[in-house]
Amino acid sequence: MAFMRKILYLLLVSFLSEIIFADNVNVYTSRHYDSDDALYEEFTKETGIKVNIISGKGSALLERIKSEGKNSPADIFFTVDAGNLWKVQKEGLFQSIKSEKILSSVPAELRGPNDEWTAVAKRARVIFYNPMKIRSSEIKGLTYEDLANEEWRNRIVIRSSSNMYNQSLVASLIANLGEENAEIWAKNLVKNFARKPQGNDRSQIIAVSNGEADLAIANSYYIGIMLSGSAGKEQQEAAKNVKIHFPNQNDRGVHINISGAGILKSSPNPVNANLFLEFLLSKRVQKYMVDKSYEYPIVKGVLPSSEISSFGLNFKEDNTAVRQFGELNPKAIRLMDRSGWK
Amino acid sequence: MLPFTLLIIFCAPIFIVLSSLFGEYSDNWIHLYNYVLVDYVSSTIFLISGVSVLVFFIGTITAWIVTNYDFYGKSFFEWSLILPLSIPPYILAYTFTGLFDPFGDANNLIRNIFNLGSDVSIFPNVRNIYGAIVVFSFTLYPYVYLVSRSAFLNQSKSMKESARLLGLSEIGVFFKLSLPIIRPAAIGGLMLVIMETLSDFGAVDHFAIQTFTTGIFRTWQGMYDLQTAMQLASLLLLAVGLFFILERNSRNKAAFSSNDSSFRPENEIRLSNMKSLWAFLICFIPLFIGFILPITELIYWAFESESSFINQKFIQTSFNSISLAIISGLLTAFLALIINFSIRFKPGTIINRLSSLLSIGYAVPGLILAVGMVQLLIYIDNNFLDSTNIVLTGSIFGLLLAYIIKTYALANSSIESGYERITSSMDDSSKLLGSTGWGMLARVHLPLLKTSFLTATLLVMSEVVKELPATLILRPFNFETLAVSTYIYAAEERMFQAASPAIAIVLIGLIPIFFLSKMIRSSNKLG
Numbered sequence: 001m002a003f004m005r006k007i008l009y010l011l012l013v014s015f016l017s018e019i020i021f022a023d024n025v026n027v028y029t030s031r032h033y034d035s036d037d038a039l040y041e042e043f044t045k046e047t048g049i050k051v052n053i054i055s056g057k058g059s060a061l062l063e064r065i066k067s068e069g070k071n072s073p074a075d076i077f078f079t080v081d082a083g084n085l086w087k088v089q090k091e092g093l094f095q096s097i098k099s100e101k102i103l104s105s106v107p108a109e110l111r112g113p114n115d116e117w118t119a120v121a122k123r124a125r126v127i128f129y130n131p132m133k134i135r136s137s138e139i140k141g142l143t144y145e146d147l148a149n150e151e152w153r154n155r156i157v158i159r160s161s162s163n164m165y166n167q168s169l170v171a172s173l174i175a176n177l178g179e180e181n182a183e184i185w186a187k188n189l190v191k192n193f194a195r196k197p198q199g200n201d202r203s204q205i206i207a208v209s210n211g212e213a214d215l216a217i218a219n220s221y222y223i224g225i226m227l228s229g230s231a232g233k234e235q236q237e238a239a240k241n242v243k244i245h246f247p248n249q250n251d252r253g254v255h256i257n258i259s260g261a262g263i264l265k266s267s268p269n270p271v272n273a274n275l276f277l278e279f280l281l282s283k284r285v286q287k288y289m290v291d292k293s294y295e296y297p298i299v300k301g302v303l304p305s306s307e308i309s310s311f312g313l314n315f316k317e318d319n320t321a322v323r324q325f326g327e328l329n330p331k332a333i334r335l336m337d338r339s340g341w342k
Numbered sequence: 343m344l345p346f347t348l349l350i351i352f353c354a355p356i357f358i359v360l361s362s363l364f365g366e367y368s369d370n371w372i373h374l375y376n377y378v379l380v381d382y383v384s385s386t387i388f389l390i391s392g393v394s395v396l397v398f399f400i401g402t403i404t405a406w407i408v409t410n411y412d413f414y415g416k417s418f419f420e421w422s423l424i425l426p427l428s429i430p431p432y433i434l435a436y437t438f439t440g441l442f443d444p445f446g447d448a449n450n451l452i453r454n455i456f457n458l459g460s461d462v463s464i465f466p467n468v469r470n471i472y473g474a475i476v477v478f479s480f481t482l483y484p485y486v487y488l489v490s491r492s493a494f495l496n497q498s499k500s501m502k503e504s505a506r507l508l509g510l511s512e513i514g515v516f517f518k519l520s521l522p523i524i525r526p527a528a529i530g531g532l533m534l535v536i537m538e539t540l541s542d543f544g545a546v547d548h549f550a551i552q553t554f555t556t557g558i559f560r561t562w563q564g565m566y567d568l569q570t571a572m573q574l575a576s577l578l579l580l581a582v583g584l585f586f587i588l589e590r591n592s593r594n595k596a597a598f599s600s601n602d603s604s605f606r607p608e609n610e611i612r613l614s615n616m617k618s619l620w621a622f623l624i625c626f627i628p629l630f631i632g633f634i635l636p637i638t639e640l641i642y643w644a645f646e647s648e649s650s651f652i653n654q655k656f657i658q659t660s661f662n663s664i665s666l667a668i669i670s671g672l673l674t675a676f677l678a679l680i681i682n683f684s685i686r687f688k689p690g691t692i693i694n695r696l697s698s699l700l701s702i703g704y705a706v707p708g709l710i711l712a713v714g715m716v717q718l719l720i721y722i723d724n725n726f727l728d729s730t731n732i733v734l735t736g737s738i739f740g741l742l743l744a745y746i747i748k749t750y751a752l753a754n755s756s757i758e759s760g761y762e763r764i765t766s767s768m769d770d771s772s773k774l775l776g777s778t779g780w781g782m783l784a785r786v787h788l789p790l791l792k793t794s795f796l797t798a799t800l801l802v803m804s805e806v807v808k809e810l811p812a813t814l815i816l817r818p819f820n821f822e823t824l825a826v827s828t829y830i831y832a833a834e835e836r837m838f839q840a841a842s843p844a845i846a847i848v849l850i851g852l853i854p855i856f857f858l859s860k861m862i863r864s865s866n867k868l869g
Contacts (some may be wrong), residue, residue: 034830034831052819055826056815059566060814061815063568064815068732159550162556197550206444206445207444212444225836232646330567337373338377342550
């Protein structure tokens with residue numbers, strides 16, 4: 001029996017999580033792009049610091065960090081959803097970023113109010129259209145607000161309201177137009193849907209390409225993935241039929257969302273965490289990242305991938321809302337529920 | 343005492359979820375009640391009913407055909423009909439849209455063959471509740487097939503012969519005699535199907551259907567209201583629990599299965615050519631939709647993808663998946679064995695109730711279960727272990743605990759039905775011969791339950807290989823399983839890259855299925 005007990009004990013110990021002493025940085029991330037793995041390896045090669053990853057849904061990672069409290073092994077929380085950054089910030093779990101390198105290269109509106117987090121890459125939520133079907137006079141100067149007009153009845157596709165990018169878009173409209181007007185807007189937009197919301201952003205672009213709808217609202221980087229051919233020839237062909245329109249160029253600008261990261265207060269390796277963020281925001285790494293993910297870079301002087309650049313670079317960005325998305329997100333969801341946006 | 347302690351530990355995360363019912367109720371409830379709750383409930387009920395009806399018929403009819411008739415392909419279908427069990431519903435959902443979307447591969451193929459314009463779509467839209475019903479039914483029907491088949495095998499041949507002599511047609515024998523007799527067993531399998539459907543998030547989310555489960559996540563992730571989400575999940579659990587009790591009561595009253603081992607093995611009826619073709623088709627369709635179709639699409643995607651997948655990381659990932667599956671399979675089956683053994687000698691005790699409660703764990707959406715798990719593990723970490731370090735959370739140990747809770751129902755149903763075949767007279771004889779207590783379990787029950795124990799282990803294994811949400815959040819640093827690799831691509835709908843790990847999930851899921859089907863082939867009586 002004593003022998004058995006020893007074996008059981010050994011088994012148990014080997015099941016317990018490895019306690020990390022060496023030079024590490026522990027990243028909780030909801031961003032899981034294949035290309036990011038290569039970046040992490042590069043970071044280890046340069047600095048000797050090992051990058052440990054747990055990836056999962058932002059909200060679930062947040063619960064884990066909260067429960068782990070002061071003993072949490074997490075150094076960095078990295079997410080594709082500004083809302084979750086705001087939540088961690090509100091819970092007071094982030095420390096302020098002090099690095100001059102970061103503060104000088106990231107514009108203030110793409111950081112937390114007290115530098116709790118910083119954007120790492122950004123994407124625009126744009127309008128896709130088929131230039132063979134839509135006259136340029138129709139599309140010129142088009143705003144998000146215009147999409148609710150009657151002339152677009154049954155002509156617009158967009159994915160479901162469960163999608164966080166739609167929630168952020170509606171949150172930005174609440175911030176800019178007020179809740180009441182945003183709700184009227186949403187109700188009218190729903191009337192203009194060409195079909196029940198379904199599929200991902202790419203399905204919306206494809207629907208425009210094959211004539212099922214005239215306008216699609218989707219994130220900018222999807223067209224890059226499609227054009228690159230990594231998603232197959234059909235999608236590549238489909239992508240060639242559509243163009244991007246950047247809405248609201250005469251007023252606040254196109255809606256922007258971010259991938260962002262911050263260092264946790266309880267971080268056991270804050271120095272490494274800081275190095276890691278500086279690494280992500282260095283020009284070289286920014287270029288590598290956006291070439292693979294088709295996002296827009298945060299650091300000035302870095303160009304997006306050639307596919308994305310071909311749609312134009314001089315557009316105006318809405319910088320009012322990034323910080324408010326999180327706060328307004330619950331309102332946005334309830335508003336979409338009320339307006340029948342499935 | 344041991345079974346009781348174990349059950350308390352394993353039920354704790356479920357208690358944590360349920361405890362939310364005693365917390366505060368936020369204003370979001372008013373919103374949910376006014377705008378979406380009715381939708382969530384009605385679409386969930388519609389989904390469950392549709393899946394139940396379809397699964398019941400696919401499972402029982404195919405089982406009936408392969409046990410009673412000799413036709414072309416019979417011995418192949420006998421085991422291959424359980425293959426869809428290796429396909430997770432979310433993967434079938436992804437391949438379905440990949441095939442049947444307006445620009446999906448199936449539509450493209452038809453257009454190319456018949457030279458049709460790009461505005462023509464042959465196949466109907468699958469991104470709706472009907473599509474979801476098909477997806478769940480064709481991946482989950484094997485649960486009903488397995489139990490129905492073993493129940494049909496145990497049916498008296500003489501009873502069927504009398505029925506035929508008294509003028510019942512073959513269809514009459516099925517509907518009027520055999521089906522009513524195996525109903526309790528089939529409903530037991532159906533319960534598993536219902537619970538798995540309720541806990542699924544991946545497939546319904548992909549089809550953008552608003553069900554109770556997607557509602558739970560919307561409330562949590564969009565409205566940032568975990569408390570209300572947990573309350574919603576608790577209501578779901580209570581509903582399942584109620585259903586469970588009702589089902590159990592109806593099953594207890596209807597104990598049809600006979601333990602008489604003197605039944606002669608069934609002589610199969612040879613079918614004529616035409617009928618043989620029909621039997622072949624009826625068995626082929628579920629296998630085709632639930633297995634051949636998705637596998638073909640996955641292989642096609644894998645070929646389209648440029649990146650090679652077989653490398654060091656892949657081997658490590660597969661190793662992780664396999665070892666987790668084996669360990670949790672054995673542990674869960676063992677737990678179910680101990681619990682059922684205790685219940686046998688003290689029926690109606692609290693252990694019995696707790697065991698039912700633990701079975702409900704199968705219906706908890708994985709992420710919600712994970713939240714309960716994290717809270718439990720941290721509590722143990724902070725209060726009983728090293729208070730300056732986190733040991734259990736993010737350990738393999740925590741992960742195994744979650745798997746056991748998530749899959750206990752599978753192991754339990756298999757062991758339970760195995761125990762139903764061991765008569766109390768056998769217990770009495772073994773007592774007379776000097777085997778009591780745990781000795782009886784080891785020397786008498788375990789040998790008799792060998793097949794049930796193996797089935798339990800294998801069912802749990804095939805489920806663990808597929809499990810995603812709890813794995814994602816509870817795993818240690820840098821610990822990837824195949825399901826995790828698939829998700830990382832599928833979440834971005836990069837299906838070409840997702841195909842290789844998805845195929846690997848299916849292949850590894852096939853290992854337990856292979857043993858299961860071998861058992862089916864070698865023994866006519868599945869314990």
